[in-house]
Amino acid sequence: MLDVRAGKISPRDLFHSQIKIPALTRELRFNRMSDSYDTIIIGAGMSGLAAGIRLAHFDQRVCILERHYTIGGLNSFYRMGGRDYDVGLHAMTNYAKKGTKKGPLAKLIRQLRFSWEDFKLAEQIGSSIRFPGAQLDFSNDIGLLESEIEKNFPGQIDGFRSLCSSLLDYSDMDGDDPRFMQSAREVVASHVSNPLLVEMLICPLMWYGNAREDDMDFGQFCIMFRACYLEGFGRPYKGVRVILKNLVKRFRGLGGELKLRSGVSKIHTDKGRAVGVVLDDGTELQGKRILSSAGNIETLRLVMTSHSPK
């Protein structure tokens, strides 16, 4: 038997044998250089893991570096006293039923080559926006929110419907489009005249995904409006660990390397391009591409503190 994993077969032997198992050939190729990668990804949260899988599918040698001792980032999990806890995830936005062709979840499942069953998503039963003296229930069927607005804010439903039809679609979303940067409060108020309703509609969207203090970019508002009200919420039956463990299993299965307790302290640049990283313990790794999910400002700080002049 040819024991490729134990290194008892040379690449030449492998060439002459009829073995065509991608994972094994990939492993051999990866053993060539231990500290140089096609892509280095900073952060093993959901975005770092998903990017790693996508790149590994295209036969890239990928290494994900994570400062924490575990995966998941802000959406992590732990077990204590016999109970499972999710750190961040309350519900997953952009829910879609099995077989849906459009929207971010369908695209993600397709691109990462998962099946709908892998994430074991259950649809929400219902949610509620509660302000003193006012309540709006909503579900993954926008009809419920419409009927709630009709009931609780008579005279506002036409404005709400015109707001819905003015939303940017994911497909025509362009960060450079001047509409993207407009004030969401101003756009919503141009359709909906009741200030309390404006506040109630915008509040959950700001909680779920907004970097500004008192307002949202209209483009971001559209993303979150679709994610929360039009597509809605779901949750894996056993919490976020189901998703994260599946992502790691797939990434490692494709030959990807995941290094925990490996914080990046510097990003090296050469002629304006990121070419490598320095870890907290001083280890240096080279990469043709460096992707970071550490955050915009945090990533720039890593580049700024680099020894490189640029």
Ligand SMILES: Cc1cc2nc3c(=O)[nH]c(=O)nc-3n(C[C@H](O)[C@H](O)[C@H](O)COP(=O)(O)OP(=O)(O)OC[C@H]3O[C@@H](n4cnc5c(N)ncnc54)[C@H](O)[C@@H]3O)c2cc1C
């Ligand atoms: C309290 C809370 C509740 C939330 N609830 C929900 C929810 O219910 N539903 C939902 O959809 N979203 C929710 N979110 C948002 C969700 O957590 C984020 O959108 C998601 O975690 C972003 O994933 P990410 O991979 O881009 O970044 P992160 O999760 O932030 O991952 C970045 C990773 O990079 C690592 N890192 C940073 N710097 C370095 C470095 N220098 N070297 C190495 N590693 C580094 C970090 O340790 C981290 O693991 C919630 C967030 C919070 C905080």
